[in-house]
Amino acid sequence: MSKKILLSHGGGGEETQNLIKELFFKHFDNEILLRMEDAASLVMGSTKIAFTTDSFVVSPLFFKGGNIGKLAIAGTVNDLSMMGAKPKYLTCSFMIEEGFEYAKLEEIVISMRDEMAKSGVKIVAGDTKVVPRGGVDGLFINTAGIGEIQYEGISAHNLTEGDVIIVSNEVGNHGACILATREEIELESDLQTDCASLWKPVEALINAGVKIHALRDATRGGLSAVLNEWAETSKVCIEVDEAKIPVAQEVKGVCELLGFEPYEFANEGTMVICLPQSEAQKALEVLQTFPETAKCAFIGKVTTAFTCKVILHTPWGSERFLEPPKGELLPRIC
Template identity: 60%
Template sequence: MADTPKDKSIQLSHGGGGKEMNTLIRDLFFAEFDNPILRSEEDAAKLDLHGANAFTTDSFTVSPLFFAGGDIGKLAIAGTVNDLAMMGAEPQYLSCSVIIEEGFSINELTTIVRSMAKELKQSGARIVCGDTKVVPKGCADGLFINTSGIGRILRPNISAANLTAGDAIIVSRDIGCHGAAILMAREGLTLESALQSDCATLWPVVEQLIAANIQIHAMRDATRGGLSAVLNEWAVASNVGITVDEACVPVSDEVKGLCELYGFEAMDLANEGTFILAVPNHIALGALEIMQRFGHCEHAAIIGTVSDDSAGKVILKTPWNTKRYLDLPKGNCYQGFADARIFDCECAD
């Protein structure tokens, strides 16, 4: 695409239509997201769809917009693609709707849109329709992005209600990095650390698990509410007990340090590229081996087991061999959880 003008900002006239908006849409969104469906420029995109499809939506309101390991654009693509992937669905078509505050930097918008385009390449999903609104200064916090997504379901039986006694619980990497990275960015902390958000598209690793015919009982990305929320939801939905061996849960030293400093539990912190699997125990090592081929899953680990005891509860076995219930996290900005998943909920994290 042609370089967008430097040091310019979005004006209300950009939203009122006219040449300026048209130029922005064509030179930025159309150029970066280019594909034949988007180019048709009708009121809606025409798609040829067959069979079982997953449909999901998410609005992204992260503050700050840029953080270690990502930005709101990467998050908006990875987040919706991951919601589809967790349903065993191949992410195919995305919509993209942005609400921009008057005065927002066009350079920053360009960076964010390019970040979205780059992240789309991780899954092959395409943005096929979109919408741009400009609201007066003070009426939004810089930029909000909504993405909705459609994906072809390849494995229809993955469900929070499908956990079975004897299943192993696998986590795909060390937990809590996104929540910790956002916390650092908000608090202006400059720890001498390599701490980055885990923000990543999970479809490539999920695709390999599906291709290897791994029998996935349940699969979910541990976003708001972290590991605690997912395991508690599963225990209730499947009416099983889940026992987690705390010593097996991978947590980086940086995240541990921040948690001590602020009194958070790593298991409650949000993730944006970390997922949890429940698979029959005898294939757990095989699943782990496939996952560990991917860089961001090299620390994947079996962290627990499913049983018929203590149905509806998650039990944490501490390194001192004591046991306690792992409860649902209490809500706050770093710990918000999605209790009613299809109606995802959070504050601006």
């Protein structure tokens, strides 16, 4: 049987990494791409810029706390922010199914406008394709973005023994929210996506002089994917304390009900930060002043116990490896 593309190739876990390395890196080989950061860092003339892209295929298009449009802005703003780059300009491309409701499209466009205002980014070029019914399910949006690098040297290669790991918010909210919507689970409380633009808190960290080693938003593959990629890229061990990882009660509920791990759930406005221990207190104080990062927490540290591995210390004193996410995970989560 001929080899086919599987859902797991798009899950953000191990199979996605393999597809990228075996197919795209093989043919699109160049040193900037191979760095594998959230955005490419480039020099144009004498200016250092970051450049990134993301397509959004989330289903459903509307969910608690957001919609595909908000996601498409925040996602690309965050990819730039994670490179220490001030988001400046976006392009936006709509792929729309014939018959899509104009009013829904306008609602999405308005969400995009509102989300752009939060970081001051602008859409400067666009494209619209309409495909006959059945050619695409509703609406896909691609955004690409350019930012001005304001803090250099952030990289997945920089983790050093003694560094600490901080998450900026509860983990798993976006994944749990989408899953609950799809499965029509009635949640007692108000679980919603964490979708948010993170440039303001990142800018505040930079302005406060906080030294950052690595920074990444925990999207597809969640916290687990980021930590494992970092451990492997920097050839270190990351040890995290499960009791310290903030997880909303409703997210725990969804996970127990459906057999998922909150650490593998996608987030859309939650970042993981690695920095020297001496910087941790200042970073937490800065993050606490923003509503989108007010629930930030110190969760672990960089050691050399098991190179390229992530160790989870459970509240009961035992420990286990937090393995990189694998398999289908959740298709169309973003």
